[in-house]
Amino acid sequence: MDEDGSLTEFLSADPGNLLEPERLVTLLVLAFFLGMAFEEYFGSRALKPPGGVRTFPLLALAGALLYALAPGNGNLFLGGLVILGAWLAIWYWQSLALRREEPEAEGETEQRLSGGIVALVGNLLVYLLGPVTLTQPLWIPVAIAVAVVLLTGARDRLHEMAEKIGGKELATAAKFLIITGVVLPLVPNEPVTDITTITPFQVWLAVVVVSALSYASYLVQRYAAPRHGLLYSAVLGGLYSSTATTVVLSRRAGTINGKGGQHMLNAALVLSTAVMFPRILVIVTIFNPGLALSLAPALLILFGIGLLLTFWLLARRGKNEAGDESIPPPSNPLEIQTALVFALLYIGFSIAVGWARPEFGDQSLFALAALSGITDITPLVLNIAQTSGGGALTVETAAILMAATSNNLLKGGYILAFAGRKRGIISATALFTLSLAGIAAILVTLGLA
Secondary structure: OOOOOHHHHHHOOOHHHOOOHHHHHHHHHHHHHHHHHHHHHHOOOOOOOOOOOOHHHHHHHHHHHHHHHOOOOOHHHHHHHHHHHHHHHHHHHHHHHHHHHOOOOOOHHHHHHOOHHHHHHHHHHHHHHHHHHHHOOOHHHHHHHHHHHHHHHOHHHHHHHHHHHHHHHHHHHHHHHHHHHHHHHHOOOOOOOOOOOOOHHHHHHHHHHHHHHHHHHHHHHHHHOOOOOHHHHHHHHHHHHHHHHHHHHHHHHOOOOOOOOHHHHHHHHHHHHHOHHHHHHHHHHHHOHHHHHHHHHHHHHHHHHHHHHHHHHHHOOOOOOOOOOOOOOOOOOOOHHHHHHHHHHHHHHHHHHHHHHHHHOHHHHHHHHHHHOOOOHHHHHHHHHHHOOOOOOHHHHHHHHHHHHHHHHHHHHHHHHHHOHHHHHHHHHHHHHHHHHHHHHHHHHOOOO
């Protein structure tokens, strides 16, 4: 229904098709279901709000019948809504007066009257459920009823979650909604220079997609499962940024005295890098399914090799070696400086590819791919995914593999630098092995092996 005709269509439905028996039965069942949930949550209050297992079915039935009697203009239904709203307003005003005039023990009045607004909104929703059930697909009123029950019963958990997340995280999530729903549609989708075909819209879309994937991993690691073991944290950290996770774990490995926990840390280091390969595949699939199909065999094989190395390192650990520690969650990927750095890298690689490839050929793309490994490979990977057209995509596939291989070499160097040669040699060798496998994949892709 369009914006101008939606209310008209809703109010002008054919009355002969409204009072279908299955819809009335569904309405009464849903209203009774809501009433049961209402009684369970509000029944213990000393001053029980209006509504319940008898009131809700009657209220829903009244809304349906008033709508069905005059569906053309809806005057009866709207009149009933006004009367119900006035009655609920009077009850709420009286409950506030009671709280002012008869203060009780600390916390008791709050318990009696808590949920007052929620209870009133619940009554209004039950009344509105009548015409919705008569006129809309039945899954819509069912979904509404389930949502009402879940939100009503989850009061304490939702408040606890809000306190746990805090205002800073909520503000960051609001920023994400702004850059996605407000800024993204306003960004021009036309190239601003002849050097590259990348548009500002594509740049911002890349920022949004990568930030969303990293933010999801960040939230799970920080709030949903903050203490589920080192390997679990390594997986989430790899989805966020395998390079940052490698630095954190390497520094921890450098502080270990003796062999306790060393093999577990080695396995976590390799696992965080192994996760990078499916992450690349997911990102490329979003922007270029054809290129993702070309990349999939090599990336999945490299992922499998990474898992095998991880299991081999886990098999080397002792029976009493600790593995229940976790790594601290990374910084929030939606902070403005993080997004700006990514956007600048993306633009820089876009201009570099657009200038160097026509001037120096495909070899320049491999050089840029190797260079991206020491910064962040995602901007270059996204640039290749967004600018590559049809065809064999051999060069683009090999360039992305080159970027991942270069990044693995860098991470192996980080391990030796932060953990030391003695503690980091095993995990660094594993990453160098992955790099050799990546080189082999490049040669096979280019038909040189």
